[in-house]
Amino acid sequence: MILRMLPLAVTALLLTILTIAPAAASSADTAAEDSHPQRLVAVEDTRRLNLFCLGQGSPTVLLESGSGGSTADWWRIQDRLGQITRTCAYDRAGYGYSDPARRPSDAAAAVDDLHRLIVAAHLGPRPILVGHSNGGIYATLFAERYPGELAGLVLVDPGFPGQQDYARYGLPPGRIAALRHWRAGLIDGARVCLSAVKRDGPGLTTDHPDCLATPPEDPAILRAALRDLYSRVPYEAANLSEFENSFGVDPAGATPDDKEFPRPLHTLGDLPLIVLTADHHPVPVPGFTALETARYWTVWKQGHDRLARLSTAGESRVVTGSGHFIQNDKPEAVLAAVGAIVSTVRGHRSGP
Template sequence: MTIRAALLLTLLAIVPAAASPADNAIGYSHPQRRISVGGGRRLNLFCIGDGTPTVILEAGSGGSTADWWRIQQRLAGRTRTCAYDRAGYGYSDPARRPSDAEAAVDDLHRLIAKAALGQHPVIVGHSNGGLYATLYAERHADEIGGLVLVDPGFPGQQDYAGYGLASATTAALQRWASGLIDTGRHCLAMAEQAGRSTIAKAPECVSTPPEDPSILRRSLRRIYMQKPYEAANLSELECSFGIGRDGLTRDDREFPAPLRALGDLPLIVLTAEHHPAPVGGFTQLEQARFWQTWKQGHDRLAQLSSAGISIVVSGSGHFIQNDKPDAVAQAVRDVVSAARRNETRP
C-alpha cells in the first residue's frame, strides 16, 4: 500500500459521509415535539441547530414541516431553525376553528411562547404561509426580527378583476379558484367516506413531489388520507380562495387597510421567475400581465419596510424552496445577519 493510499483510507475513516436526502428527510416522517397551545391542542414542532434568532418556517396551504427539509438542513449550522405543522396538518392536532389567517397567527404566537423559541424570531413563509407571516408582522411587529417571504400570497391576490385581463380570462380565473374549493370538498368527502384504499387512488388528493425521498412521500400520503388534514386544507382554501362580492377573501378582510409600515425590519421577498397562470387560454400579453401583477404585489410587501428587498429568483417555479433551495437559504441567512445587527444597536 502506498503512503497516499494509506492517507486516503485514514481520511475516509475519520470524515463522515455526506447525509443522503433520505437521511435528511427522515425526521419529517414522524412527530417531533408536540407543543400545547391551549384548549387541549398540540402542534408538531421540529427544531434543529443552535443560535439566535430562531428561524421559524411557515408552509403554504396544505403544507407541513416536510415542505422545508431542504432549507432547514442548510440553515441548521447558522442558527436554530424550526418548522411546524399548522392545526390539522402533519402531526398536529385537528383544527377546531376555521383555518384562516387569524387562526394561523394566533396559533403561531402561542407556539413561540409555549415552546420558548426566543425573542425576535425570523419568520419565513411560503405561498399562503407568506400571507400568514405578513399578518403576523402586522399584528406583532415589535416581536419579530425579520421576514423572508417566498413567492408569497398577499392581500387582494384573488381580486382578478384588477389584473387588467379580458373579462373571459378573469371569469376563468374565478372558476379556477372555485374549483380549488370544490376539489377540497371532494377530497374531504373521500377521506370521510371512501376509506384509505379508495382515496389512495385519487391523485388530486394524495399526490406528492416525485423528487422527494420515498420515506417522506409515504408518510405524506398517509397524512393526506386522513380527515383532519383534508378538513383543514378545505378550510384554508375557503378562507384564501373564496371570493366575495367585494373581490376579497376572508383572509383579505383580516388585514388592515392600508397595511402597517414595518419600520426598518429586515425583509426579503422572493418571487418565482416562472409563475404561469393556473388556467389555459392566456395570450402572451395576458400571461405577462398576470405575472406582473403577482410581482407588483410582492413589491408592495417589500415596501412595507425601509430595509425591504424584492428579488426574482432565476429558474424557479412557485416552490422556490424546492427549485432553488440555496437561494432561499441565502435570503434567510441575510435576514438573520441583519436581525443580529439590529439586536446589537444601541
C-alpha cells in the same frame, strides 16, 4: 447568482457559515424525520402543534408553509438553514402531525396559533419568520399584529392583499372568468377529498388518487407518510377550510382579501425584510398568451414590491429560474435571504 446582490461583508460571512459549519443532518435525514411526529407543543389546553427544529444558534428561524403544506415542504433546505442558525418548521392545526383544528383554518387562526407556538416552545426572543405562498400572508399579518416580536421576515413568492382582485390584472373577461373558475375548483376538489376520506379512509388510494398526490421527487418514506396523512379527516378538513377561507367568495361577492385586509397594512418600521419573487410564477390555468402571462406575473411582482415597501429596510428580489416553490427550485436564494437577515440581526445585537 443571488449572492452577488448582497453586500460583500454579508456574502463573505454567509459563505463562511455555509462552508465550514458541520452538517447536523442531511436533506435525506430531514425527509425521514418529516415522516413522523417530532416535538408536540401544547398551544391551547391539550391541543398540540408539531414542531421540528434543526441546528443551533440565535435568532431562531421559523418556517411557515403555504396552503395545505407541512414541515415536509422544507425538507430539501431545512438542514442547510440549520447550519446558519436554529431553524424550525411546524404543522398548522390539522396538518401533518398537529392535532385537529378547533376553528376555521383562516389567517386569524394561523397567526394566533403561531404566536402561541413561539411562546409555548420558547423559541427565543424575536425569531425570524419565513413564509411561503399563503404562509407569506400569515407571516406578514403576524409581523403587523405583533409589532416588535420578530427580528426579521423573509417572504417566499408570497400571497398578498389584492391578489384575487383579478380585474386589476388587465386581462380579457374570459381569462378573469377562468381564474375565478380555477379558484372555485380548488374548493370543490378539497370538498370531494374530504367526503371521500370520510367515506373510504385508507381505501382512498384506489378511488381518488388525486387526493393523495405527492411530489414524485420526494423520498419514498416521505411520500408514504404524506399519503397516509392525506387520507385522514383532520388534514382534509383543514385543507378545505383553508381553501374556503383563502379563495372562497361569499354571497355578497366579497373575497378573503376583503375580510383579511379591510384596510391597508400598517408599516413594519425598519424590520429587516426580503421578498423573493419567482421569475416564472405560472398562471394556474392553461390557455393564457405570453402577453397575458406577463401581465399576470407583473401584478404579482407589484404586490411583492408593495410588501417590501412596508419596511424601510425592505428589499424585493426576483429569483431567476424558479417556479413558485423557490425553496425547491432555487434553495440558494432562500439561504442567501435568511443568511443576510441573520447577519443583520446578529450585527445589531453586537453593535453599540
